[in-house]
Amino acid sequence: MIAKSMVDYVNGSSVIRAMFEEGNKMAKMYGAENVYDFSLGNPSVEPPKAVGEAMRYILQEEKPNLVHGYMNNAGYEDVRDAIANSINQKFDTSFNANNILMTVGAAGGLNVILKTLLDPEDEVVVFAPFFGEYANYIKNYGGVMKVAKTTEDFLPDPELTKEAITEKTKAVIINNPNNPTGVVYSEEDIIKLADVLRECEKEYGHAIYLIGDEPYRELVYDGVTVPYLTKYYEDTIVGYSYSKSLSLPGERIGYLVIPNEVDDYENVFQAAGIANRILGFVNAPSLLQRTVARCLDAEVDIDTYNKNRELLYTELTALGFECIKPQGAFYMFVKAPGGDDKEFVKKAKEFNLLLVPGSTFHGPGYVRIAYCVDYDMIKRALPAFEKLAKSYS
Amino acid sequence: MIAKSMVDYVNGSSVIRAMFEEGNKMAKMYGAENVYDFSLGNPSVEPPKAVGEAMRYILQEEKPNLVHGYMNNAGYEDVRDAIANSINQKFDTSFNANNILMTVGAAGGLNVILKTLLDPEDEVVVFAPFFGEYANYIKNYGGVMKVAKTTEDFLPDPELTKEAITEKTKAVIINNPNNPTGVVYSEEDIIKLADVLRECEKEYGHAIYLIGDEPYRELVYDGVTVPYLTKYYEDTIVGYSYSKSLSLPGERIGYLVIPNEVDDYENVFQAAGIANRILGFVNAPSLLQRTVARCLDAEVDIDTYNKNRELLYTELTALGFECIKPQGAFYMFVKAPGGDDKEFVKKAKEFNLLLVPGSTFHGPGYVRIAYCVDYDMIKRALPAFEKLAKSYS
Numbered sequence: 001m002i003a004k005s006m007v008d009y010v011n012g013s014s015v016i017r018a019m020f021e022e023g024n025k026m027a028k029m030y031g032a033e034n035v036y037d038f039s040l041g042n043p044s045v046e047p048p049k050a051v052g053e054a055m056r057y058i059l060q061e062e063k064p065n066l067v068h069g070y071m072n073n074a075g076y077e078d079v080r081d082a083i084a085n086s087i088n089q090k091f092d093t094s095f096n097a098n099n100i101l102m103t104v105g106a107a108g109g110l111n112v113i114l115k116t117l118l119d120p121e122d123e124v125v126v127f128a129p130f131f132g133e134y135a136n137y138i139k140n141y142g143g144v145m146k147v148a149k150t151t152e153d154f155l156p157d158p159e160l161t162k163e164a165i166t167e168k169t170k171a172v173i174i175n176n177p178n179n180p181t182g183v184v185y186s187e188e189d190i191i192k193l194a195d196v197l198r199e200c201e202k203e204y205g206h207a208i209y210l211i212g213d214e215p216y217r218e219l220v221y222d223g224v225t226v227p228y229l230t231k232y233y234e235d236t237i238v239g240y241s242y243s244k245s246l247s248l249p250g251e252r253i254g255y256l257v258i259p260n261e262v263d264d265y266e267n268v269f270q271a272a273g274i275a276n277r278i279l280g281f282v283n284a285p286s287l288l289q290r291t292v293a294r295c296l297d298a299e300v301d302i303d304t305y306n307k308n309r310e311l312l313y314t315e316l317t318a319l320g321f322e323c324i325k326p327q328g329a330f331y332m333f334v335k336a337p338g339g340d341d342k343e344f345v346k347k348a349k350e351f352n353l354l355l356v357p358g359s360t361f362h363g364p365g366y367v368r369i370a371y372c373v374d375y376d377m378i379k380r381a382l383p384a385f386e387k388l389a390k391s392y393s
Numbered sequence: 394m395i396a397k398s399m400v401d402y403v404n405g406s407s408v409i410r411a412m413f414e415e416g417n418k419m420a421k422m423y424g425a426e427n428v429y430d431f432s433l434g435n436p437s438v439e440p441p442k443a444v445g446e447a448m449r450y451i452l453q454e455e456k457p458n459l460v461h462g463y464m465n466n467a468g469y470e471d472v473r474d475a476i477a478n479s480i481n482q483k484f485d486t487s488f489n490a491n492n493i494l495m496t497v498g499a500a501g502g503l504n505v506i507l508k509t510l511l512d513p514e515d516e517v518v519v520f521a522p523f524f525g526e527y528a529n530y531i532k533n534y535g536g537v538m539k540v541a542k543t544t545e546d547f548l549p550d551p552e553l554t555k556e557a558i559t560e561k562t563k564a565v566i567i568n569n570p571n572n573p574t575g576v577v578y579s580e581e582d583i584i585k586l587a588d589v590l591r592e593c594e595k596e597y598g599h600a601i602y603l604i605g606d607e608p609y610r611e612l613v614y615d616g617v618t619v620p621y622l623t624k625y626y627e628d629t630i631v632g633y634s635y636s637k638s639l640s641l642p643g644e645r646i647g648y649l650v651i652p653n654e655v656d657d658y659e660n661v662f663q664a665a666g667i668a669n670r671i672l673g674f675v676n677a678p679s680l681l682q683r684t685v686a687r688c689l690d691a692e693v694d695i696d697t698y699n700k701n702r703e704l705l706y707t708e709l710t711a712l713g714f715e716c717i718k719p720q721g722a723f724y725m726f727v728k729a730p731g732g733d734d735k736e737f738v739k740k741a742k743e744f745n746l747l748l749v750p751g752s753t754f755h756g757p758g759y760v761r762i763a764y765c766v767d768y769d770m771i772k773r774a775l776p777a778f779e780k781l782a783k784s785y786s
């Protein structure tokens with residue numbers, strides 16, 4: 001008696017649940033320390049001290065009815081002001097409170113903006129491989145997902161992008177740094193993408209919104225920088241989350257940036273506030289709004305992720321595995337020897353290694369390894385990776 | 394370029410915004426203390442001390458990665474256990490963690506359960522007058538809202554309810570205590586409603602889910618009790634929120650109760666967890682989950698609301714206004730003299746009184762007065778109400 005649209009989700013989810021239950025069973029059989037779980041994107045690094053300090057300060061000093069009460073659906077004006085100023089300082093932009101809409105994480109923000117923009121049958125382009133939830137978010141509002149292929153290095157390719165865009169394209173989602181590949185799109189990549197989008201806007205005579213999903217913005221290595229999208233393309237909306245930068249994924253706090261330059265700005269900003277309300281978010285959690293406004297320059301200890309990355313990349317490539325060295329996020333996208341990612345994931349499980357098949361991300365032939373884990377677990381897992389490699393040679 | 398479905402929302406919302414802006418203008422013209430705003434359901438009573446204490450304890454004693462990290466989409470198992478036990482103790486039920494799904498407030502919970510249940514064109518019955526957002530929540534999932542008329546005292550009437558139910562009815566929403574009327578449905582009312590629903594289930598050969606929306610459960614006066622719905626009708630799902638009972642509306646924390654007895658329980662519970670994820674909530678805010686689990690017996694100071702209620706009811710009826718004495722929530726639903734609620738709201742504004750027309754709640758001919766305000770503001774407003782009354786005599 002559940003909705004027909006939910007039946008497939010329940011069936012699909014049973015498969016994942018079975019996988020988790022098997023993982024739990026393995027932990028019981030072999031001991032938790034002998035099972036190597038690289039499947040989840042749950043930050044292992046603690047939130048910076050500033051977060052707890054800010055919370056304690058707010059609870060002590062601010063009025064409870066302010067801290068825990070209703071505010072404008074878009075969020076507290078002083079919080080949105082503070083965030084706008086911080087973005088302006090960092091990226092030389094000129095936003096104010098009316099460009100910021102506080103959201104229940106980036107997932108909430110993406111749902112809000114898709115509800116705001118999509119009429120049924122409108123198309124949304126995503127770049128393979130991509131975070132699987134995009135497919136669900138687009139479907140929630142009757143949208144149709146179109147997958148653009150990318151280069152061998154998982155970068156948007158002008159020709160392939162153009163192929164995916166049609167008259168019905170309302171939006172394009174990019175995820176930079178990328179989950180699951182760890183790739184970071186450079187300024188050159190963004191400029192090329194913006195050119196394609198502008199060309200298509202002209203060709204089809206209507207706006208094509210570029211939606212940036214940027215929860216991993218601060219998680220970059222080797223001095224790489226992530227271009228701020230709004231500077232390259234007018235019709236850009238940026239979704240951000242503090243889940244990774246402050247290790248607060250359970251708290252559901254993020255924001256949308258909706259610049260004045262965006263086509264139909266007034267309606268988009270107002271409709272997004274209404275979508276936030278009627279989808280049942282109402283507003284982003286209030287204490288967390290006030291907290292992040294006091295932690296604008298705080299960051300988790302990225303060195304920890306970097307150490308994990310170096311160890312895992314060095315060791316896996318030494319074992320013969322093929323992989324682009326990730327420059328951002330905390331994932332590696334490794335080629336499945338033999339080409340069958342599901343088979344490879346199964347094989348890995350024989351050595352107590354839990355990985356996620358690339359098919360989940362529309363990237364078959366690869367597996368995702370999340371390295372937001374304990375360094376020691378990686379070290380303990382290396383002999384298992386070695387056995388896994390040998391089983392393929 | 395926003396979605397067509399959002400255009401009406403934006404237009405409607407502009408009217409409300411204009412009203413707010415006028416309120417702000419009035420406050421500037423006459424001084425904030427001379428404008429009497431009875432329009433908002435924003436709790437005026439502070440959260441109980443236990444809330445701040447619990448938060449400080451958790452920040453001090455629990456591991457940050459536990460407190461702020463991802464958990465099962467349904468919520469922390471220990472939190473769901475604690476809430477189930479608390480409900481069992483209070484209402485003699487027998488729930489466990491697998492009957493509780495933590496949600497982003499009651500608004501989030503209602504969206505989750507409607508996404509879970511509704512196929513396009515499925516009908517959902519609501520009782521007039523009702524919280525206007527129900528219309529939007531139902532529309533979000535392609536459902537069709539059917540309004541059941543109620544008795545003169547705003548209670549469900551078996552015959553009128555039956556008239557609203559058809560073969561396509563998938564769910565029925567009740568809000569007890571009621572916004573905007575302040576009426577509380579008694580055990581007898583619920584038994585009669587349950588009988589009608591059971592009869593219709595038989596007639597149409599499928600489950601009709603009763604969804605209880607209960608954010609005002611603890612806000613009752615004169616020793617009135619609110620029956621716990623799951624004890625009267627098998628196919629019941631209860632949505633709860635701590636927004637009013639703990640004065641935490643900005644924090645977005647609540648839960649759904651999905652009993653084992655509900656038709657298709659396993660699928661409903663699992664699909665609701667998935668809906669929570671794919672709608673972008675992902676999970677209820679984590680620190681708040683852990684906080685409410687430590688405040689299960691805490692309550693805001695209801696005496697404050699009761700004093701407001703007594704003063705306002707006594708004075709308004711003495712002035713000749715007609716109104717059922719509210720037994721719950723913090724609203725009074727007052728008959729508009731002359732019968733035109735919009736006209737009455739306009740007139741009231743001339744005396745700096747901000748009220749909400751009953752039409753907003755599908756209850757024309759009445760206005761809603763929210764008394765979750767300062768007692769002193771009510772006292773200051775009394776001469777204005779007197780002038781308003783005189784202007785009609």
